[in-house]
Amino acid sequence: MGQVVVAAHQSTRMVAGATIALLHAALFYGLLHMHARSSAEPSTPAVVRFVGEVTERVEWQPPEVDLVPPEIVASAPQLPPMVMPLARPAERAISLPAQPARSVEPTPARQPDRSAPVEVSSVEYLREPAPRYPPQSRRLREQGLVVLRVLIDEAGKARRIEIQSSSGYARLDAAAREAVERAAFRPYIENGAPRQALVLIPIEFSLQRGSA
DSSP states (O other): OHHHHHHHHHHHHHHHHHHHHHHHHHHHHHHHHHHHHHHHSOOOOOOOOOOOOOOSOOOOOOOOOOOOOOOOOOOOOOOOOOOOOOOOOOOOOOOOOOOOOOOOOOOOOOOOOTTSOEEOSOOOEEEOOOOOOOHHHHHTTOOEEEEEEEEEOTTSOEEEEEEEEOOSOHHHHHHHHHHHHHOEEOOEEETTEEEOEEEEEEEEEOTTTTOO
């Protein structure tokens, strides 16, 4: 047992010695190689310069850049958005049934009021008035013109006698009235029918003419 330990210890020492020998050999080879290289290259002296304090300040300047003016593009004015009116839907035409045409009856012509007398400028006589000169008026030399307003009915008779203009003498006015009452007239005809008529009848009393 003691022999084995001694042998192992000796073996370890031998390995360590071999390793040290190899390291020395490698170091020696390296020194030789460096000496040979240094002898082949010429030696240049090393120069060391002292740089004093820099008094001048160097300002940094930006590199020059060619500036190209930007192109100005005229922009169209902004218009408000156009609002289009919404199209209304077309109204549906509603066809109504045709109404039958109403027959328009002609309005009857307005019939004149035949109860009211119509004024006329003259009348036709069936028997003309024959005034009698009052004897008292003849002696007193009374004369003048009497105008009577006479209403003649549909039968041709004098229904009303009024003095429109007096002669100035009552006897002559009364004589003119009596003469018209005795006269006979032709009825006034309008549209084929007789109507009452108003007419002015003058009666003159004159001594020169010799009224009856």
